[in-house]
Amino acid sequence: MFASTPFNKVLRLAFGASLGLLLAKLTNSDQWGVFFTISPVLLLGLIPRLTPFVVLQYVSANLVAGSMVLLYSWLGTLSAVMTLLVFVYFLWLFRLMAKGALFVFAAIAIINGSIFLHFASYPSMDPGQMLGNALLAVLFALLISGAVIWLFPVPEQPMQMPPAKTQLEQQQQSLVAAAIATLSFVTFQLLDLQDSLSAQASSILILLPMSFTGIVQAGIKRASGVLLGSAYAIAVQLVLYDNYQHLPLTMLAFFFGMLIFARAQQLEGPGSGVAFGGMTTMAIIFGQYLKPDQDLMYSALYRISSVSVAVVLTLVLATVFYLHLERRNHKINANKKAPLVSD
Numbered sequence: 001m002f003a004s005t006p007f008n009k010v011l012r013l014a015f016g017a018s019l020g021l022l023l024a025k026l027t028n029s030d031q032w033g034v035f036f037t038i039s040p041v042l043l044l045g046l047i048p049r050l051t052p053f054v055v056l057q058y059v060s061a062n063l064v065a066g067s068m069v070l071l072y073s074w075l076g077t078l079s080a081v082m083t084l085l086v087f088v089y090f091l092w093l094f095r096l097m098a099k100g101a102l103f104v105f106a107a108i109a110i111i112n113g114s115i116f117l118h119f120a121s122y123p124s125m126d127p128g129q130m131l132g133n134a135l136l137a138v139l140f141a142l143l144i145s146g147a148v149i150w151l152f153p154v155p156e157q158p159m160q161m162p163p164a165k166t167q168l169e170q171q172q173q174s175l176v177a178a179a180i181a182t183l184s185f186v187t188f189q190l191l192d193l194q195d196s197l198s199a200q201a202s203s204i205l206i207l208l209p210m211s212f213t214g215i216v217q218a219g220i221k222r223a224s225g226v227l228l229g230s231a232y233a234i235a236v237q238l239v240l241y242d243n244y245q246h247l248p249l250t251m252l253a254f255f256f257g258m259l260i261f262a263r264a265q266q267l268e269g270p271g272s273g274v275a276f277g278g279m280t281t282m283a284i285i286f287g288q289y290l291k292p293d294q295d296l297m298y299s300a301l302y303r304i305s306s307v308s309v310a311v312v313l314t315l316v317l318a319t320v321f322y323l324h325l326e327r328r329n330h331k332i333n334a335n336k337k338a339p340l341v342s343d
Contacts, residue, residue, distance in 0.1 A: 225277015
């Protein structure tokens with residue numbers, strides 16, 4: 001165990017994500033490598049402390065997200081019914097997130113539920129195999145996170161919860177976020193976008209702040225993070241050239257990149273910012289697309305373009321929905337203030 005310093009949080013993220021990537025490569029889990037790589041990033045990057053209650057929320061969230069895949073495997077042909085169920089699923093979780101009590105559970109269930117449903121749209125996907133690898137990745141992520149948290153202690157910091165929302169804000173923001181998340185689900189079901197995991201995840205991640213201002217800021221930060229993470233992946237391939245398939249060199253490059261972005265997140269502040277976007281992009285590219293028959297440069301460039309389109313479309317939808325709500329609220333308030341006409 002090392003001495004307790006703030007910089008240890010950077011080492012936690014770098015070593016945790018690198019161990020996840022190493023496990024994915026050593027177990028030949030390339031098809032599901034993103035689960036092993038991104039799970040430690042979500043745990044260590046978004047959650048300041050790993051308490052028993054947080055662990056319970058994290059495990060429960062993944063089980064709930066996995067149940068959506070089972071429903072999809074049974075009801076996938078009934079598109080209207082499945083779309084309605086997905087909307088109810090997102091509405092429930094965003095409402096929980098707006099209330100704040102089960103923020104970790106709701107956030108992880110939203111993120112992983114959308115990723116699971118994205119993979120479920122693959123014609124060749126085996127639901128049992130996917131869920132088995134996903135739950136194995138959850139177990140490894142908890143073990144890795146627990147190990148690096150013990151090895152690299154940091155000074156105690158209070159968990160910062162989002163500011164409390166009014167009842168009206170909870171209703172309206174959860175409704176808007178659920179509607180946009182459902183439209184994202186429908187889009188990725190109808191179109192052949194199997195290689196657009198980053199774009200699909202980005203369209204969901206930027207909804208987590210839920211307020212219009214928060215969504216816009218998250219969209220800008222997410223796009224910037226994806227650009228930086230993809231640029232780093234391109235630089236790695238240019239430097240390593242044909243040697244990027246050698247695991248030790250790849251691991252070193254990945255660790256160094258995670259170290260940079262983790263340090264940037266520490267300076268930027270907790271939460272999902274530009275640096276977190278860079279880390280998740282690296283986790284997706286290295287975990288999912290680093291294979292002998294695939295080109296990292298193509299994958300990185302495709303990430304940049306697809307995420308940019310997804311973020312812009314999500315922001316356009318958020319603008320439309322919130323403008324409609326603003327007009328509706330203004331009309332209701334005007335009616336309330338109108339003088340009563342006596343008989």
